[in-house]
Amino acid sequence: MNERYSRQVLFPGIGKEGQEKIRGKHVLIIGAGALGSGSAEVLTRAGVGRITIVDRDYVEESNLQRQQLYTEEDVLGKLPKAAAAEKRLRAINSDVEIRAIIGDATPELLEELAAGIDLMMDATDNFETRMVMNDVSQKYKIPWIYGACVGSYGMSFSIIPGKTPCLNCLLRTIPLQGMTCDTGGIISPAVQMVIAHQTAEALKMLVEDWESVRTTFVSFDLWRNQYTSLKMSKAKFAGCLSCGEERTYPYLDHENRTKTTVLCGRDTVQIRPSNQGEVSLEKLAGQLGSLGYQVKGNPYLLSVEMGPERMVIFQDGRALIHGTKDLTHAKSIYQRILG
CATH class of the missing domain: 3.40.50.720 (NAD(P)-binding Rossmann-like Domain)
Incomplete structure (x- = not known):
């Protein structure tokens, strides 16, 4: 041995x-x-x-x-x-x-x-x-x-x-x-x-x-x-x-997975979760703001600056990741923020 x-x-x-x-x-x-x-x-x-x-x-x-x-x-x-x-x-x-x-x-x-x-x-x-x-x-x-x-x-x-x-x-x-x-x-x-x-x-x-x-x-x-x-x-x-x-x-099953799509003509990936549920934008804004992210929002969406990318999050959990066409990278950003 x-x-x-x-x-x-x-x-x-x-x-x-x-x-x-x-x-x-x-x-x-x-x-x-x-x-x-x-x-x-x-x-x-x-x-x-x-x-x-x-x-x-x-x-x-x-x-x-x-x-x-x-x-x-x-x-x-x-x-x-x-x-x-x-x-x-x-x-x-x-x-x-x-x-x-x-x-x-x-x-x-x-x-x-x-x-x-x-x-x-x-x-x-x-x-x-x-x-x-x-x-x-x-x-x-x-x-x-x-x-x-x-x-x-x-x-x-x-x-x-x-x-x-x-x-x-x-x-x-x-x-x-x-x-x-x-x-x-x-x-x-x-x-x-x-x-x-x-x-x-x-x-x-x-x-x-x-x-x-x-x-x-x-x-x-x-x-x-x-x-x-x-x-x-x-x-x-x-x-x-x-x-x-x-x-x-x-x-x-493919139908139960998070959907990712590169938006036509834009340097943006749209992400739609498989199980949609309402996101507390106010709570999320407070958490991200305390961690140093630049956060702007209104009652309908939240915009988060993340270095070269910008993430826009909607109440239903859908998000737009601006600044990339890489589906895997965009999905990683999404899951880091929304779990």
Whole structure:
């Protein structure tokens, strides 16, 4: 056994047999931001055989406060996060096969990657992608670990197909956070706490110690010294379209996705959310203004200056991203602000 993993092997929950199992597993990480970069480093150091990372964004200066794999050099080079993460992770552990995919985590891509994946890690910044992950998980029987954080608050839940409620079930029960780091800010310790919860559960699953996997939904607020662990067995819903008795995997359906369109003759992308709901423009204006954005508005819309781009948000959640024709970039901006 490689001396590199000797301290991990000494841990009774893993041992030599568990380390061999870890070495034989393939983990898919969706997102290479704060949670993704941290989880990827932990699992790379732990000796996971293969890690695939999917991310559509590039490294920005504001990332350096909490996204541990990246440097100022990556910011200057505007390196895609997936590429920068791949380079750093290979330098950390050359025994691990690292694959970076620079792009959107679409249903088509995730279904294409599903074969041979042992575990999925949620490190994305929006619920649309999480719901796609959830349906892929249920369809292909791949466990995944939900995780999210904003401000000083974080949460995590392990989802095992056929055993636990899925994310679609949970949305009927738990009011999950709607703020994003761009609207509510974030402190690094909250990120690290979620990473600890997610990767601890990941190691349990990778060594196949299913009895030790936590079955409760954990949430915490480090600033307010609050910690909650909720039993979720009763949240499982027989009529759930993702994991129920007559499942249809609705979030793999093209009709249920956010619609993006380049407006004819204009350097503008229109984004229309799949599930329309009224946005509190006054509340959003206050949040964005406190973070230094230049915000103007009226009772019908909000205009937000964002460097080279300008985002106009309407009450029904529709938005126009001016200054780009890149659909993926526009969608990323939209989800950073509206979650």
